[in-house]
Amino acid sequence: MTRIFDSDLESGFATRAIHAGQRPEPLAGAIMTPVYLTSTYVQTGLGENKGYEYARGKNPTREALERNVAALEGARHGFAFSSGMGCLDSIMKLFSAGDHIVCGESVYGGTFRLFDKILTRMGMSFSFVDTRDPNRISEAVTAATRAILVETPTNPLMRLTDLAAAASIARDAGCVLIVDNTFASPYFQRPLEFGASIVYHSTTKYLNGHSDMIGGIAVTNDDSLAERLQFIVNAAGAVPGPFDCWLALRGTKTLHLRMERHDSNGRAIAQWLAERVGDDKVLYPGLPSHPQHELAKRQMSGFGGMISVELGTRERADAVLRKVKVFSLAESLGGVESLISNPASMTHASVPAERRRELGLSDGLVRLSCGVEDVGDLIADLDQALG
Numbered sequence: 001m002t003r004i005f006d007s008d009l010e011s012g013f014a015t016r017a018i019h020a021g022q023r024p025e026p027l028a029g030a031i032m033t034p035v036y037l038t039s040t041y042v043q044t045g046l047g048e049n050k051g052y053e054y055a056r057g058k059n060p061t062r063e064a065l066e067r068n069v070a071a072l073e074g075a076r077h078g079f080a081f082s083s084g085m086g087c088l089d090s091i092m093k094l095f096s097a098g099d100h101i102v103c104g105e106s107v108y109g110g111t112f113r114l115f116d117k118i119l120t121r122m123g124m125s126f127s128f129v130d131t132r133d134p135n136r137i138s139e140a141v142t143a144a145t146r147a148i149l150v151e152t153p154t155n156p157l158m159r160l161t162d163l164a165a166a167a168s169i170a171r172d173a174g175c176v177l178i179v180d181n182t183f184a185s186p187y188f189q190r191p192l193e194f195g196a197s198i199v200y201h202s203t204t205k206y207l208n209g210h211s212d213m214i215g216g217i218a219v220t221n222d223d224s225l226a227e228r229l230q231f232i233v234n235a236a237g238a239v240p241g242p243f244d245c246w247l248a249l250r251g252t253k254t255l256h257l258r259m260e261r262h263d264s265n266g267r268a269i270a271q272w273l274a275e276r277v278g279d280d281k282v283l284y285p286g287l288p289s290h291p292q293h294e295l296a297k298r299q300m301s302g303f304g305g306m307i308s309v310e311l312g313t314r315e316r317a318d319a320v321l322r323k324v325k326v327f328s329l330a331e332s333l334g335g336v337e338s339l340i341s342n343p344a345s346m347t348h349a350s351v352p353a354e355r356r357r358e359l360g361l362s363d364g365l366v367r368l369s370c371g372v373e374d375v376g377d378l379i380a381d382l383d384q385a386l387g
Contacts, residue, residue: 013072013187014256021067022249033064035246057234061242065249066217069207072186072252073199075219077226079233080245084182084202085110086238087216091178091198093232094225097123100144104131104161106154106359107180109348117350132292134165141173148173151180152189153296156308156343156367157360158283160292163299167195176225182206182334187259188302197222205334206304208251209258213244258336261372262305268375269368269382270307276386283308305370306333308343314363317342321366323385326377333369338378341367 011020022033036059041052052058066078081087088111095101103115105128115126127140131150141148148170152161163179170177176197181189185206191199201207203215220226233239240248263286270284279289285296286303296303311317320340321329327340331347341347344356344363351361370378 016071017068017255018253020071022064033061033246033249035242036060037242055242056237056239059239059242059245061249062240062245065203065245065252068249068252069186069201069203069217070219072255073181073219074186074190074192074221075199076221077223077229078217078219079226079229080203080240080248081216081218081233081238082240082244083214083238084200084204084216085114087200087202087218088180089114090229090232090236090238091200091218092119092124093236094228095124095146098125098144099146100125100127100142102127102129102137102140102145102148104150104152104154104159105129106131106157106159106361107149107151108155109343109350111149111151111180113350130159131161131166132159134162134169137166138169141169141175145173145175147176147178149178149180151183152191152299153183153285153304153306155183155347156283156306156365158285158290158306158308160285160295160299162295163191163194163196170197171195176222183306184300184304185255185259185334187255188263188304189300192219192221194299197225203248203251204332206259206262207255207334208248209255209335210247210251211332211335211337213247215240215244215248217248258372259302259304262334262370263302265370265372265375265378266303266305266307269370269378272379273307273309273382276383277309277311281310283310305368307368307370309366309368310362311364311366312362314342314344317364317366319387320385323387324381325384326373326381327368327385333367335369336372338371338373339369341369343367 039055043049062080066080070078129136129140150161167177178198179191179196181199182201198220200218203217267286273282284307327338330339
């Protein structure tokens with residue numbers, strides 16, 4: 001079971017980002033955590049080892065990342081995985097055939113695909129509801145409900161869930177609240193503080209921040225859940241390689257610096273877009289025109305760099321995507337470079353077209369991941385692309 005040092009929870013965020021869960025390497029005093037490239041560990045005798053037997057179960061580089069992100073989220077336990085989807089799939093192995101999950105209807109396309117195309121075949125059931133309304137969550141809960149799973153803000157419609165209200169519903173129902181915190185990052189939002197049981201991320205995104213690895217991570221304060229997750233880590237084996245863990249750990253050291261710039265760029269670009277195309281076409285929780293702006297201010301300390309813009313048609317979206325020069329047309333998000341995408345044909349292509357229309361995810365929607373470049377250059381790029 002992965003634990004952080006108690007003192008790591010008492011420091012400021014920037015100090016934790018740089019130091020939490022890590023100590024100078026004892027052999028030579030290396031300030032950076034070594035990359036432990038080993039598949040197995042020498043044992044001194046039968047049943048005698050240094051806490052490590054086989055690298056699927058534990059790896060010192062991986063443990064440093066787990067401790068670090070747990071400290072950033074205010075958690076006691078962290079578990080790293082080979083991808084964000086590998087993380088979610090492993091979390092779902094906490095549940096069994098016959099269990100029911102209430103899930104936000106506006107979630108990442110890969111989340112919907114995993115639930116709708118794979119886990120339903122294994123006997124689990126899901127209700128997809130608009131989690132903006134706590135009453136919808138409560139009404140969907142049944143005697144078989146074992147978890148409520150939400151993204152906030154959602155990908156790509158930027159809808160929010162009231163975390164305190166969702167946690168209260170979960171407690172009353174005797175189930176767990178699972179929160180995908182990828183868009184906000186622990187710098188701007190810490191769902192455990194509002195009563196969430198498990199928080200998870202695609203570490204590929206903001207935590208790593210450099211678009212050079214794939215990974216996922218889950219954290220919790222529940223000792224029983226942690227024990228079960230550790231068993232699943234070892235038994236199912238969706239673990240990351242040590243070098244990917246090292247890359248993510250390098251990324252978390254600058255998370256506080258990067259998120260400030262993502263946020264300032266996001267706010268400026270969202271405001272400019274609202275004036276350029278109309279605030280009713282721009283989805284960004286930091287805009288006063290966003291219908292959940294007050295909730296965003298209550299449970300987030302910043303709004304980040306993710307913006308969605310409604311351009312009306314696929315043809316209009318395609319024209320803009322072809323013209324951008326600083327923004328790069330690509331999937332993913334959260335890197336230092338600015339990216340632009342069309343969710344309907346990219347990240348959410350696995351969601352049936354009829355369902356996308358029901359959600360309000362149109363073919364003309366464009367999603368921006370605002371990087372840390374000079375904001376004037378980003379705005380100029382969008383201005384020329386919009387024509």
